[in-house]
Amino acid sequence: MTHKTTGIVLRTVKYGETSIITTIYTELFGIQSYIVKGIRQATKKSGSREIFFQPAAILDLVVYHNQVKNLQYIKEYQWGFLYEHVLFSVVKNTVALYVVEMLLHCLKQPEANPELFYLVQDTFKQLDGGNDLLTANLPLYFALHLAGELGFKIQGGYSTATPVCDLAEGQFTSEPPNHSYYLDGRLAQHTSQLLSIHFYNDLENIRLSKEVRRELILAYQQYFTLHVSDFGEIKSLPILHQILG
Secondary structure: OEEEEEEEEEEEEEEOOOEEEEEEEEOOOEEEEEEEOOOOOOEOOOEOOHHHHOOOOEEEEEEEOOOOOOEEEEEEEEEOOOOOOOOOOHHHHHHHHHHHHHHHHHOOOOOOOHHHHHHHHHHHHHHHHOOHHHHHHHHHHHHHHHHHHHOOOOEOOOOOOOOEEEOOOOEEEOOOOOOOOEEOHHHHHHHHHHHOOOOHHHHHHOOOOHHHHHHHHHHHHHHHHHHOOOOOOOOOHHHHHHHOO
16 A cells, blocks of 8 residues: 655665665654665666655655555655755755754654654755754754654743753753753753744844854753663764854
């Protein structure tokens, strides 16, 4: 049986001489692995079709799905959204790869989560058309809202009564906890501000220094390490720090 679904490419590796195996986050089935045969054979008429399976590509798919198999097959594919910048701009592509890597570290089981899928899809679309400030702040926004969709949103907000963000407990509190995993001062304030945003365009109004942005993204990685089993190291972070001034 075949199914139509939108999918976001997360990773692609070569398989055999002419094929690939691609990991795609799908709207219908969650994260899935697909084999695409013969795609690395360029033809005079269509050229190489590997471009469809770059990380962050959004595709409309017709797929075969068998629940008992780990490797599925794609029958048809075409662009679901045509990027103007994400696949070609060094800065935007670096942000996109960070988002992709976060998903690869968090999505452990092939379960559908439509709200998370729409968050990811909207994030990439907004990244494509956003200005420099939106692009720079997007990794922070995405990390916090990804946590929310995965079930461990930071609760509460910054105030004079709750000026500390406890990362281990995932909430704003009145006093620093008896461990080092917390934010206070301006870092707690910025976190509360980012949590309160519901429209991507509001990211264009948040001005952060390179140092503050670096401290926040590292803190959010620690937050995921505390709440996601075997989260691991995000290898794209050093490049992200370099390009987001």
